[in-house]
Amino acid sequence: MNDSHIQVRNLSKTYRVPVRPEGLRASVGSLFHPTYDDIPAVKGISFDVHAGEVVGFIGPNGAGKTTTLKMLSGLIHPTSGELTVLGFEPWKRDAKYLKRISIVMGNKSQMLWDIPPMDSFRVLGEIYNVPAGQFKQTLDEIIELLDMQELLTKPVRNLSLGERMKCELAASLLYRPAVLFLDEPTLGLDVSMQLRLRKFLADYNRRSGVTVILTSHYMADVTALCPRVILIHNGSLMFDGELSSLARDLAPYKLLRLTLLEVTSMESLKLPEGAEITEREGLGLSIRVPRADAPDITANLLQTLPVSDLTVEDPPIEAVIDRVYTGGSL
């Protein structure tokens, strides 16, 4: 049996957007002869996700993350390419498919605003045909993991954003979906609530084996939860692999961090082309060097400077990603 839960091949989505010209005359004209622009949001991406994996989907605003998530969940129809989730073509929205997936969106709520969450949960249980015994068992487990017993009887509109997000997660897991799509689930939450939700997701994934695709702008979400990341930029896939190798693959430089024995003049220090001092404070010194030159430069530094300590590091993940987002080139 193939344990691949999600298969994506050359998936593309192009939106047709009406062009609204400036000026009254042109506006009237466009009523009768509308013109459209084709905006490619996702351009031929391919990847597989296996059962039980937690994959972080990252990229700047407008990269195509949400569009991809919407295609995966079945909300929108791909323009071209192949896509199966659990063996189904999502856009057909087969009831059998919809019973096995779930989506949580940080900026949209599926809770009924004026009534306590418990009542919304019951209706969802009925909609998804969850047998009474299983419903109780699942709900008890989620309530315990999320520590949300006291929220169940308050109207949703009286809950804080973090409390509401707990409810959103509970609602999305009541029927034990096999695949869970999380679109910015920690949006706007304070740090301790972010931590708590991360811990919950990690625990729940371990217990249930649910496959998770997560998008987030908080790198901490991704580093805490996702052994694997997929990075997309301008609709194209730029990286797919272990988080730990993202910096190695995408950043062509390393960071040398030195602590010196005594205050030393840097004038005698000759750095090769491409290397530069990025930080200097007291006896501490950071130098950015081309990845390939790192060993030579390290040896050279040890010879020319009174070094007490030296480490060779990959640049921080945020810095790597920032360079991809802002420049595209590295």
Added chain:
Amino acid sequence: MPDLEGNMHILRLIPYFIKVSFQEEAAYRANFFISLFTSVLNLATGVLGIMILFGQIDSIHGWNEASTMALLGIYLMVTALRGLFIGPGLDALAGMDGEIWAGKFDFVLLRPLNTQALVSLRKWRLFSLFDLLLGLGVFILALAKMQTVLSAWQIFSFVIALFSGLVILYAILLIFSALVFWSPGVLFTWVFDGLFQMARYPMGMYPGWLRLVLTWIIPVGMITTIPAEALTGSLEPVMLVASLLLAAALFAAGTALFQIGLRRYSSASS
């Protein structure tokens, strides 16, 4: 295509939808009194209009006070039924804070149910039961005024015509609601509400061209006039058949347009 099992499932869900809707309504008690006031006002203007009209003449184009009153009763009952369960679910789609504009429709689409059935049956407005009672009151009063014993045919054709009228109402509402997929901010059903006001009076009272429009083009007349004619025995059987055919055609058209709208939503939304 919706399967039989799926449709049975959604029918089983109705009690849950009703319960939750009631809880939501109960959270806003002030609405209850406003709703009560609107209902009584609606009833009063309808009855007063008829009293003023028939205070001056005995009948217009074959419609006397009792039969016009029966038609008002039907109008009020049909309006109440629409407010009870079809209207609230469809109305939630449109407008600037509507589900399509705000993107909450995504969750509706992802429920493992027939989307059209879910949208139509999910929200209930139990205040409308009061309207239904008022309408029934007017209707019974009108029947008493008629002072005739209804024949089996009259009762039978009335029931069929009323059913057909309700299907037509649903189909038109569905068509107007489906337009929201093209312009999410516009409350298209308000346009319909304006037109539907004309169904308060018998089609026979309107000039010929308008009567044709209201019978066949935007057939609000079919919804109230045909059942009322069935009751007074003035309905020609061919019109009953025509009403049924129109209901079937509009239902098919409404469903098709809604499905096209759904497809548009899934290819255009971002």
